[in-house]
Amino acid sequence: MSVVRRVSSAPSQVQRRVMDARSTRWDEHRVAVRAQLVDAAIRIIERYGASVSMDDIAAEAGVSKPKLYRYFGDKAGLNGAVAAKLGALMWESAQVTIFAEQDHASVDDMIRSSVQSYVALVGKHPVVVRFLMANHLFQYSGSGDGGVADQLRSVMEAVADRFTESLQRVHADASIIPLAVASILGSGLSATQWWIDNGREQGVDDKFFAAHLSETTWGIINGAGATVGVAFSPDLPFSHPGFASRLEMN
Structure with a gap:
């Protein structure tokens, strides 16, 4: 019996627990990554002040600019996250x-x-x-x-x-x-x-x-x-x- 077959035949409540655990780990990962990005934003703001750009923040965090937008929506969203921190x-x-x-x-x-x-x-x-x-x-x-x-x-x-x-x-x-x-x-x-x-x-x-x-x-x-x-x-x-x-x- 294949691994896929064994998983697919598991009771629905077991499959649900597996999915919930994966979802929890993903949520925790997103929270941790978001916190790291906010910390990077704070560091670069302290360096450049009001002139800071999303490119500057992405470079400081070592990520792509699209990733910043994926986590915060736009620069206003990232600024709001810094204020929240x-x-x-x-x-x-x-x-x-x-x-x-x-x-x-x-x-x-x-x-x-x-x-x-x-x-x-x-x-x-x-x-x-x-x-x-x-x-x-x-x-x-x-x-x-x-x-x-x-x-x-x-x-x-x-x-x-x-x-x-x-x-x-x-x-x-x-x-x-x-x-x-x-x-x-x-x-x-x-x-x-x-x-x-x-x-x-x-x-x-x-x-x-x-x-x-x-x-x-x-x-x-x-x-x-x-x-x-x-x-x-x-x-x-x-x-x-x-x-x-x-x-x-x-």
Whole structure:
């Protein structure tokens, strides 16, 4: 009996499992190749900046240009994949600096640590960040899938939920929180663009910039709290009942 005959006579569920396994291996292969191509794109963008072409990326990756189009559709698709990779790195950083510590560390330590991680990532890939900003893939898109800032906003909204809970514990109006999130995101992205375009050349190092972003963030948070008659104690964790307290009103 031939090999073909034996396979063809196998029960349908066995054949289906074989096909599923092949499909899974192919999907995993595509994911791995796609990740390698994105990494190559990041390397060449860091070298050439906004002038990078699909030919440059294909040469860096050691593949044909048609292969890039097969995996990403067009250059916009590849740019979007680069933005998604940077966004994923920011989300992974947040897993360590925010989500893992928000019930134990002081809110001030948590915010400053997350800002420092953000600045470190931007400082590591300033040319890529500038490239994404030029292609409108760093700012908040409003659709949830258009820019790196969508990931930043997701992180911020997770933190904002804790501020909302704190305001609700003292029976304060929590509707101010979305405005505070938009203000922090807008000012932070504007400051980031200035820093990578001019600030670093003018001697504003990552520590100074991170400190500025942290203080600006707290300025907006405290301003939002004061608007609804609440003061926050940044040296306490979110879970502490004294983190938010009502202001004495004259």
